[in-house]
Ligand SMILES: *[C@@H]1O[C@H](CO)[C@@H](O)[C@H](O)[C@H]1NC(C)=O
Ligand SMILES: *[C@@H]1O[C@H](CO)[C@@H](O)[C@H](O)[C@H]1NC(C)=O
Ligand SMILES: *[C@@H]1O[C@H](CO)[C@@H](O)[C@H](O)[C@H]1NC(C)=O
Ligand SMILES: *[C@@H]1O[C@H](CO)[C@@H](O)[C@H](O)[C@H]1NC(C)=O
Ligand SMILES: *[C@@H]1O[C@H](CO)[C@@H](O)[C@H](O)[C@H]1NC(C)=O
Ligand SMILES: *[C@@H]1O[C@H](CO)[C@@H](O)[C@H](O)[C@H]1NC(C)=O
């Protein structure tokens with residue numbers, strides 16, 4: 123849990139409060155206007171098996187497939203070939219575009235606070251064609267070839283910052299540009315050395331900072347919208363994961379600090395407009411009155427039967443069968459077709475909703491916790507007697523929709539919480555939507571299960587949930603107990619799930635699972651298993667984590683005693699094309715057969731007990 127170490131003494135800052143609104147407060151205020159003619163708030167997405175994507179998404183994907191991916195796959199193929207020229211011909215044929223079959227790849231990056239954001243970023247760096255070390259390692263280019271990219275919680279900090287900053291390299295994303303342009307709308311880096319909760323460690327400066335953040339919610343409150351602790355959290359996150367904050371202006375209230383940077387506005391960045399980036403999707407959970415707690419995994423908070431929500435830059439809603447409806451992201455805040463709200467979909471509020479785990483601390487009447495002073499401050503500035511303070515509140519665009527199956531159909535507001543609160547910390551659900559036709563998923567797991575490492579529990583939760591909705595989702599079989607992951611080293615090496623296609627429904631994707639599960643094989647001590655509660659990092663700490671993550675993403679599953687599998691880049695390529703190969707009616711062969719033997723989990727064991735060289 124985060125450290126909000128605050129002394130009540132700083133509430134004396136309250137006295138300076140009756141001032142004019144800051145520029146950030148204005149830029150954070152939703153705008154209310156008449157709806158455009160013909161406006162339609164809700165799009166029903168159809169029944170499972172026959173769901174539709176928004177026309178905007180469909181056209182983005184179509185354009186990306188035509189204009190961007192053919193070149194991206196060729197570049198990736200040339201990197202793979204430079205490490206191993208003896209791939210079976212079908213791999214080259216598929217990736218070079220000579221076959222009519224192409225893979226559709228999605229990448230999912232998990233929650234787990236800053237650790238997960240850094241680990242996810244480190245893996246994507248190893249897949250990034252713009253990094254010559256990644257190209258030389260034979261993994262570079264897969265990022266550019268992906269169609270979708272999902273994130274939740276810490277993973278949402280990473281992917282929202284990446285998309286809204288116009289897809290910089292990972293080094294530039296995290297550390298900022300070498301020569302920054304200090305302005306409201308340019309990228310300044312994660313500013314990770316400033317703690318999310320107590321940025322200065324000087325109580326006087328931090329005290330002023332807290333009141334600045336609370337003051338920035340004033341405009342939204344005065345405009346009649348519900349404001350909760352999630353908005354306060356959002357304004358802190360905005361200084362790290364949205365445009366406009368630099369070391370030199372961190373405390374300067376003449377800047378907007380990411381207020382007004384909208385998730386829907388990502389569509390206007392040059393990289394998105396040219397279809398150059400994987401389509402980004404952020405996942406949240408919904409906390410609903412009357413939810414069925416008997417469907418909640420022990421130790422978690424949200425039942426598997428609550429709908430999972432996604433925010434893409436065009437639409438927000440759920441593909442789960444109990445809702446299957448969407449509203450335009452740009453008009454979130456709106457509840458009917460006449461009066462339209464905009465400026466509600468702040469990029470940092472989407473990341474703030476996806477990482478909203480304060481309900482786990484239950485703020486109801488809890489003003490004596492470490493959050494107490496901030497809650498007291500907010501309550502005195504913006505009294506809201508009946509509001510639940512520990513969730514992110516979004517006006518419900520789906521009021522009255524699907525009354526028999528949608529648990530929040532009669533609620534005026536949706537209470538969003540951390541996307542991992544149902545136990546699924548890897549945002550897989552959007553990538554399993556059949557209308558998206560994804561046939562291979564690269565799943566990055568940096569969950570904290572034991573000692574800052576992942577133990578596979580998130581995959582078990584996803585398996586359990588997909589079994590509840592068999593008409594909507596197919597998921598490859600994964601081990602049903604955490605012990606099996608450990609015993610078979612499935613979290614300390616890359617593992618493929620769903621290789622035995624004869625036992626699967628044809629729309630079941632192949633899963634390439636890469637966990638932050640232990641130290642790398644090169645004998646270095648682990649630096650990637652930091653605590654989720656660590657909310658600041660020095661640059662050298664992050665660089666060391668990125669370096670080690672690079673090793674983890676490029677080492678594969680080495681022979682006993684070795685530090686690296688020289689065939690890993692080929693094996694990865696074999697997995698990436700495997701569903702396309704199947705559709706083309708070609709048999710696995712050559713190095714791809716031995717690779718699948720080494721990396722696939724089939725049933726209750728690996729197909730071979732020990733790696734073969
Ligand atoms: C699929 O949905 C479309 C419209 O969304 C509808 O026209 C069509 O009849 C549906 N097909 C099936 C088999 O339900
Ligand atoms: C954020 O800043 C970058 C430049 O640093 C710019 O390219 C991008 O368009 C901005 N994003 C948004 C959403 O305005
Ligand atoms: C930031 O934006 C606000 C509001 O749009 C504007 O008033 C302010 O002057 C800008 N600050 C700088 C330094 O450009
Ligand atoms: C994107 O740019 C267009 C044209 O400049 C503008 O009309 C639109 O409002 C922008 N969209 C967002 C979400 O900022
Ligand atoms: C809650 O879930 C349990 C277990 O699946 C089920 O038996 C029960 O009917 C559910 N209750 C409600 C109100 O849906
Ligand atoms: C539409 O929603 C607005 C609030 O955004 C409300 O003031 C207005 O009364 C509603 N109009 C109708 C026709 O329901």
Ligand SMILES: *[C@@H]1O[C@H](CO)[C@@H](O)[C@H](O)[C@H]1NC(C)=O
Pocket residue numbers: 484485486487
């Ligand atoms: C939170 O606390 C309130 C009051 O103390 C209690 O009524 C409520 O059940 C609690 N909620 C949860 C989710 O534990």
Ligand SMILES: *[C@@H]1O[C@H](CO)[C@@H](O)[C@H](O)[C@H]1NC(C)=O
Pocket residue numbers: 419545579582583586
């Ligand atoms: C998954 O489902 C199985 C069978 O119902 C159950 O025993 C197990 O506890 C569940 N595990 C998780 C993590 O949901």
Ligand SMILES: *[C@@H]1O[C@H](CO)[C@@H](O)[C@H](O)[C@H]1NC(C)=O
Pocket residue numbers: 609610611731732
């Ligand atoms: C798991 O890894 C350990 C250490 O590298 C090794 O000794 C053991 O044989 C591996 N187990 C399996 C099932 O591969």
Ligand SMILES: *[C@@H]1O[C@H](CO)[C@@H](O)[C@H](O)[C@H]1NC(C)=O
Pocket residue numbers: 622624625724725729
């Ligand atoms: C693949 O699945 C089929 C059908 O379920 C099964 O008979 C076969 O043993 C499986 N093969 C492996 C290697 O697990």
Ligand SMILES: *[C@@H]1O[C@H](CO)[C@@H](O)[C@H](O)[C@H]1NC(C)=O
Pocket residue numbers: 662663665666669
């Ligand atoms: C990370 O790796 C780079 C290049 O391999 C090296 O120069 C740098 O010293 C490393 N940084 C840390 C902190 O380990």
Ligand SMILES: *[C@@H]1O[C@H](CO)[C@@H](O)[C@H](O)[C@H]1NC(C)=O
Pocket residue numbers: 247252253254255256291292293668669672
């Ligand atoms: C490539 O990745 C390595 C490992 O993290 C990093 O040290 C290096 O700076 C990156 N290069 C570029 C150009 O981003």
